[in-house]
Amino acid sequence: MGAAAKPPVLQLDNIVSGYDGLDVLKGISLTVHAGEFVTVVGPNGHGKSTLLKTISGLVPLRAGQIGIDGQRLSGKPHETAMLGVAHVPQGDMLFAQMSVLENLLMGAYLAPDKAEITRRLDEVYALLPKLADRRNQIASSLSGGERRMVGIGRGLMMGGRILLIDEPSLGLAPLIIDQVYGVIAELSKAGRTVLLVEENPARVEDLADRLHLLDDGAIVWSGKPAELMARDELLATYLGG
Amino acid sequence: MTKTRPMSRSAMSRSARTDLVISLVLIAAAIALPFLVDSRYILGQIVLALFYATIASQWNLLFGFSGIFSLAQMAIFAFGGYATAMLCFYFGWNVWAALVPGALGAVLFSLVVGLACLRLTGVYVALLTLAIAQTMYLLIVTDTECFVMVGSVCRQFTGGAVGFARFGDLGTRALLRAQWLVGNYAIIAVLFALTMVFTYAIVKSPIGLAFRALKDNPDYAVARGVNRFQAQLLVFGISAFFTGLAGGFYAAHFQAIGPGVLSMSQLMFIIAIVVVGGVGTFWGPLVGTVVLVLADELMRESGEFRTLGLGLIIALSVVLMPKGLVGRFGDLVHWLTRRRAKLTDAKPIDSNIVQSPAPAGK
Amino acid sequence: MVDVLMAILVAGFTSGALYALATVGLSLVWGSMGMLNMAHAAMLTLGGYVAFTVITSLGLPIAIGFMGAILVGAVAGAILYFAIVRNLLKNDKSTFEANVMIATVGIGIALENAILLTYGGQPLKQPVSIAGTFRVGPLTLPWQNLLIIAVVVVMMVVVSLALGRTRMGRAIRATAQNRDAAQLMGVAVNRVYLQVLMLSGALAGICGVMVSSMTQLSPPLGNDPMLKAFIMCVVAGLGNLPGAVAAALGLALLESFVQYALGARWGFPSLLFVVIAVLIWRPSGLFGRAEIRRM
Numbered sequence: 056m057g058a059a060a061k062p063p064v065l066q067l068d069n070i071v072s073g074y075d076g077l078d079v080l081k082g083i084s085l086t087v088h089a090g091e092f093v094t095v096v097g098p099n100g101h102g103k104s105t106l107l108k109t110i111s112g113l114v115p116l117r118a119g120q121i122g123i124d125g126q127r128l129s130g131k132p133h134e135t136a137m138l139g140v141a142h143v144p145q146g147d148m149l150f151a152q153m154s155v156l157e158n159l160l161m162g163a164y165l166a167p168d169k170a171e172i173t174r175r176l177d178e179v180y181a182l183l184p185k186l187a188d189r190r191n192q193i194a195s196s197l198s199g200g201e202r203r204m205v206g207i208g209r210g211l212m213m214g215g216r217i218l219l220i221d222e223p224s225l226g227l228a229p230l231i232i233d234q235v236y237g238v239i240a241e242l243s244k245a246g247r248t249v250l251l252v253e254e255n256p257a258r259v260e261d262l263a264d265r266l267h268l269l270d271d272g273a274i275v276w277s278g279k280p281a282e283l284m285a286r287d288e289l290l291a292t293y294l295g296g
Numbered sequence: 297m298t299k300t301r302p303m304s305r306s307a308m309s310r311s312a313r314t315d316l317v318i319s320l321v322l323i324a325a326a327i328a329l330p331f332l333v334d335s336r337y338i339l340g341q342i343v344l345a346l347f348y349a350t351i352a353s354q355w356n357l358l359f360g361f362s363g364i365f366s367l368a369q370m371a372i373f374a375f376g377g378y379a380t381a382m383l384c385f386y387f388g389w390n391v392w393a394a395l396v397p398g399a400l401g402a403v404l405f406s407l408v409v410g411l412a413c414l415r416l417t418g419v420y421v422a423l424l425t426l427a428i429a430q431t432m433y434l435l436i437v438t439d440t441e442c443f444v445m446v447g448s449v450c451r452q453f454t455g456g457a458v459g460f461a462r463f464g465d466l467g468t469r470a471l472l473r474a475q476w477l478v479g480n481y482a483i484i485a486v487l488f489a490l491t492m493v494f495t496y497a498i499v500k501s502p503i504g505l506a507f508r509a510l511k512d513n514p515d516y517a518v519a520r521g522v523n524r525f526q527a528q529l530l531v532f533g534i535s536a537f538f539t540g541l542a543g544g545f546y547a548a549h550f551q552a553i554g555p556g557v558l559s560m561s562q563l564m565f566i567i568a569i570v571v572v573g574g575v576g577t578f579w580g581p582l583v584g585t586v587v588l589v590l591a592d593e594l595m596r597e598s599g600e601f602r603t604l605g606l607g608l609i610i611a612l613s614v615v616l617m618p619k620g621l622v623g624r625f626g627d628l629v630h631w632l633t634r635r636r637a638k639l640t641d642a643k644p645i646d647s648n649i650v651q652s653p654a655p656a657g658k
Numbered sequence: 659m660v661d662v663l664m665a666i667l668v669a670g671f672t673s674g675a676l677y678a679l680a681t682v683g684l685s686l687v688w689g690s691m692g693m694l695n696m697a698h699a700a701m702l703t704l705g706g707y708v709a710f711t712v713i714t715s716l717g718l719p720i721a722i723g724f725m726g727a728i729l730v731g732a733v734a735g736a737i738l739y740f741a742i743v744r745n746l747l748k749n750d751k752s753t754f755e756a757n758v759m760i761a762t763v764g765i766g767i768a769l770e771n772a773i774l775l776t777y778g779g780q781p782l783k784q785p786v787s788i789a790g791t792f793r794v795g796p797l798t799l800p801w802q803n804l805l806i807i808a809v810v811v812v813m814m815v816v817v818s819l820a821l822g823r824t825r826m827g828r829a830i831r832a833t834a835q836n837r838d839a840a841q842l843m844g845v846a847v848n849r850v851y852l853q854v855l856m857l858s859g860a861l862a863g864i865c866g867v868m869v870s871s872m873t874q875l876s877p878p879l880g881n882d883p884m885l886k887a888f889i890m891c892v893v894a895g896l897g898n899l900p901g902a903v904a905a906a907l908g909l910a911l912l913e914s915f916v917q918y919a920l921g922a923r924w925g926f927p928s929l930l931f932v933v934i935a936v937l938i939w940r941p942s943g944l945f946g947r948a949e950i951r952r953m
Contacts, residue, residue, distance in 0.1 A: 113838055136844035148839040150832050161832050164825070165844040213843065365756050412934050415941040418755050419694050419896065423888050424937060430885060431930045438923035560881075564767055571760055604771040610764030614757050615745045 062125030063088045064217050064248045065110070065140075070119035072109040078117065079105045081272035087217060092249045094280070096256045097269035098293055103252040104145050106269070107219045110250075111135055111142035123216060137165060139216030145225060147206040151195040155186055158194055158205050162212030172212075179208045182241060200231035207238060211247075218242070220251040224258060232258070256283055256290075268293055315496070318579065326485050330478045343481050343549065345589040346488045350542040352569040352581035353495055354535040360576035361499060362531045363511025365418065368409050368425035369539060370563045371432045376402035376540025377547040377557065378454070384463035391464040395544040402540020403533050410532030414525055433558040459554025466548045480549050487545055491538040492582075498534060499578065507531050511576075561603060568610040574620025583621050664797050666914045672803040674910030675810035676869050680887035681894075681902040682817060683861035689897030690834035690854045692755060696762040697738060698862055698887075699880030700769035705731050705863025706784060706870035706879055707773055713785045720786055724867060731863025735855035738765065743851060774877040781874035786867050806868050813864060814903065817857075821899075830854055834897065886913075886926075889933045895943025905944070 065087040073079040079102045087093045097103055108114040110121055112132035121128040123138045136142075141162075150158050159179060163172045180187040183204050189197065194205060203223060210218055223239060224232040240262055243249055253259055256266060260280045268276040268283065270293050276283070283289060333339050355369045380398030383389045409428055413421045436454045443453035468479030498504050506527045547553040556562075565588065573584025591609065595602045617624055680702065687695050695701075705727035713723035742761045746754055788801040821827035832840040833850045841847055862880075869883055890909050894901035909929055917925040936944060 111842055113841070132838075132841035133844045133846045136842060142842045144839065144842065148836050148842075150835045150839065152835055153828075153831065157828065161828060161840070161843050164829065164832075209843075359756075365759065412938065416937055417941075419688070419759070420892060420937065420941065422694070422759060423892050424933065426885065427889055427930045427933060431927050434923065434926050561767070564763060567760060567763065600771075600775055604768050604775065607764045607766070607768030607771065611742060611761045611768065612764075614761040614764070615742055618746075618749055618753065618757060 061089070062122065064091075064124060065250060066120075066122040066125075067110070068120045068122075070109060070121060071117045072105060072114050073117065074105075074114070079272050080109060082119070083269075083272075083274055084119075085267055085274065085277075087248060087250050089216075089248055090246050091264045092243045092251070092259075092262055093265050093267070094251045094253055094256070094259045094263040095267045095269050095274075096253055096259075096283075099254060101270055102272045103254075103269055104221055107142060107144075107221050107250070107252055110219060111140050111144075113142075113144075136213065136215075139214070140219065141210045141213035141215030141217065142219040143206050143210035143221060143223070145221035147202045149194040149202055149205055149209070152193065154191050154193055155197070155205055156190040158209050159186070159190075159212050162209035163214075166212075166214065171214075175212050175214065179211050182211070182238060183208050199227050200234065203227060203231075203235050204238065207235070207242075211242065217248045217250060220249060222252055222254060224253065224255065236262070256280060260284055315578065319492075322582075323489070326489075330481060336477060339477050339481055341589065341593065343477070343484050345585050346481075346484045347542055347546050348566065348569060348589065349582050349585040350488050350491050351539055352566050352573070352585060353491055354539045355566055356570045356573075356575065356577075356581045357495060357498070357507070357535045358531055360570060360580065361504065361511060362507040362528070364413070364528065364531065365422040366409070366413070366425040366532075367422050367563060368406075368429045369566055370558050371425075371429035372402050372406050372409075372536050372539045373543040373546070374432070374553070374555075374557045375405045376536075376543030377553040378460070378543075379540070380544035381455075381460040381463050381547045381553045385460050389464075391466060391544075391548045394464075395541060395548070398544040399537050399541035402543060403536045406532045406536030406540075407529060410529045413532075414528060429558060429563070433555055436555045436558070455554065457555060459552060459556075460547070461552040463551075464548065465551050466545075484545060484549065487538075487542065491542075494538065496578065503527075503530065503534075561606070564610065565606065568606060568613070570620075571610060572613045572617070572620055574622030574624075574626075577620065577622040577626070580620050580622045587621065660796065661798075662918070664799075666918050667911070668799060668803055670911035670914030671907070672806050672872065673914065674907035675807045676865060676872070677883060677887050677890055677910050678903045678906035679810050679813060679861060679865040679868070680883050681890045681906045682814070682899060683858040683865065684884075684887055685891050685894075685897060685899050685902045686817075686830075686854055686861075687858045688891065689899070690830050691743070691851050693743065693758045694755070694762070694888075695738070695855075695858065696759055697766035697769060698762075698858070699884035700766040700773070701731055701734050701859055701862040702866035702869065702880030702883060703770060703773055703877060704734060705866030706875050707777060707866075708863065709786055709867045710782060710784060710870075710875055723786060724864070727863035727867045728860045729863075731859040731861070731866075732856040733859070734769075734863075735857070735859025736852060738762070738859070739852045739855045743855065744848065747848070747851075770877050770880075777877070779877060781876040784867065784870040784875050787871040802871065806872065809864070809868055813861065817861070820857075826853060886929060889929050892943055893933050893936050895940075895945045898943070898945045901943070901945035 063086040065085075067083055067085050069082045069084050071078055071080055071082055083102075083106060085093070085095075095103055095106060105114055109116055110128075112128070112130050112135040116130050123135075123140060126138060128135050128138065128140075150161060153161070159176060160172070163175055166172045166175065185201065186204060186208050189201065194202065197205065207220070207223070210220070220239065223235050227235065236258055239249070239251070243262060251259065251263070259266065263280050266278060266280045266283055267274045268289065275293070276289060329342070330339065333342070351369060351373055355366070358364050358366050358369070376398045378398075379401035380391065380394045383394035383397060384391055409425060412428070413424055416424060437457050439452040439454045439456045441452060442450040444451050466480055466483060468476035468483070472479045499507075510524060510527050510531070543553075543557075546557075569584035569588050570581055571584070572587055573580030573582065588606075588609070592602065592606070595605045598605070613620070619627070680698070684695065684698055687693050687698075708730045709723040709727040712718050712726040713720055742765065743758065746757050746761065749757070788805055791798045791800045792804075793799075819827075821831060829840065829845045829850055830853065832843065833845060833847050837847055840850075865883070866880060870879055873879070886909070887906070890905040891902050893909065894905035909932060912932065913925045913929060916928040920928075
């Protein structure tokens, strides 16, 4: 990949962040290049969600730098969105009283004009036909899996340079998780740059280009997913086998 | 969530010692006051200020410590005052006999209010209590039916817009003649002191901890075994006793009580006192009273701008000094202590100060 | 008999319309910002006085007076944002609710007294009014009431369209429903807050003009409608706009009936009774959503 010429889509340099008096992330560095699918795995409570929230700006940065296409992020969520970070948050965070369509339209809040919005909407409906069927249904009346799809669709509507996906399998039945990951695989194939956070590395074994293991706020291992799956001791220590 | 440093024995007595020293100084000042003040007007204003401080300290218990934004404080005050006045007026009781029953009546009233607010939080409590206070005001002011005839004058049951007067007094006029105001001052000062002592005891007790738990993290507190309903009713009841008692003394001192005490501006004054002094601090209400009563006196010159000034002071204090004067002072002391500790290389131990991290990336 | 019923209904619907207008402004601000604007009453009053000044003192047409009230209301909302809200938002989020309530109480008092000082305490006649009545069959209806209802209906439609169909409206609703998610979509929530306060201020201005056209113009004008509007918001569940409008109409009719049946002084207490009953049965209001609180 000709990554040497252009700056990476996402670059994290030693970032530190946390809540109240504690630091949850204690110096994380990683890069994501255009078109890559990077995953961060690790036990719960060790900072995976915090990582994505720090990138998108929901959690303030205490130290370090975040760069998108070489441009340094200010940390304010709406400005980060303007620079191309599309965060699909944990638990969906849908607009519960809005319809599916309105949720998607909110995703396109920063879109330049109606034509662009329509174009993106068509793309999303093509990828997620169920959303087209349910477009006027109120978000709070959807099932867990459908809500997850709306969340992803909404993230896609943002256009964006990079898609941050936070634990897409959370709270869903295995069959539904398969469907969700099917969609994610498709959008990765279509060339989207993705940074995904997941508890179970098995799910991303075939999808991810690279994988980082996050433990207690630091990256303890990086490599290809297949390599991790072969290292039983890592699996046992950090991911409970 | 806030973290409190574990207290060492010496630290605990340090803050308690500070409070004790301040109390002794205040008591000395209070005793000396009548000898230093010549003007009747000033002494009278001081008595009024003591009433404000008493009410404010109880509202601080409710809002500052327990996080219950009740706007019914003056209604409870008025209830106590009216109950006392009406017992004297209709049954001919002596004022001193009617004071405690009046206070207890206020407690009952407050418990009813507390019951109504039991499952409510934040804003809803404010609105409900405001509505209750407003209803009480309206029912009194629009009361026009003649309940009794006093001579040829028609008197309403609740006293109507005129209120009650000439139902008795504290007895100081008979006893002290010309110096009756000093006598009243002494009585009210004792009332205030008792209120403060009682409040201090409550705040430092397990009950006080339960109240604080209500405010800081209600769900967490419930999970820890604090019965939220009981605690809420308790604080409504406790804060009402001295408020109602103050109401009774107020009626006795001024020998009159009317719906004017229920006015919005009175309530706002109390709120302003607590906010300016420092919400949730022990000395805040007193500091706030001193500052605002002084400011009020100074603004008395400008007459009409008084209320305008008061409103602006409230708004500005909240925006610029959210922790109030006592809070700011505490910050200053904390900062100085830390600096000194850094210089002497000793570990600072502060029990009053809550550990709060530096805000990141703002 | 029918006359009396009509009179009660007309009075009820008219005051219902007015309360509904006041309620929408409050509910909007509460729903999107979690803020109880205790200065709303004063902003109402301000609108009435601005219209009065423009029409009476400046001699301009009624429509301009109307515009003036809307404009000044919006500006007042903006000032409220920049001077108070923006600063308080920077502090601890958990104390925002109480602090903003207290601060707006102060501003409300200051504003009401500023109006008192400027115009005096004597009640004034609001020139935005139409005298006379018209007949529909056996019924006699005053024009003024019809005007008020018409104005309020128009405003409701405008607000409803603005919130439902425009990008800004959607951003406001999104911020109200999930502030963090809205930020992730690129919504500058602080600007939303400013917009909401300006919108609410404009609505308060119009409401003040209409309320003062029914009664009279005086400095404490806004206090009673605001408190009742609060009650209606609470009954509906703060943040629920259509519910608040429905509650406003329902409670206004109730008030009207009670005042006829038991006397004027029992009107407000009857509202209080309803709100206590509702809150005991449903602490978040009739249509309100109970918030899930994180420990």
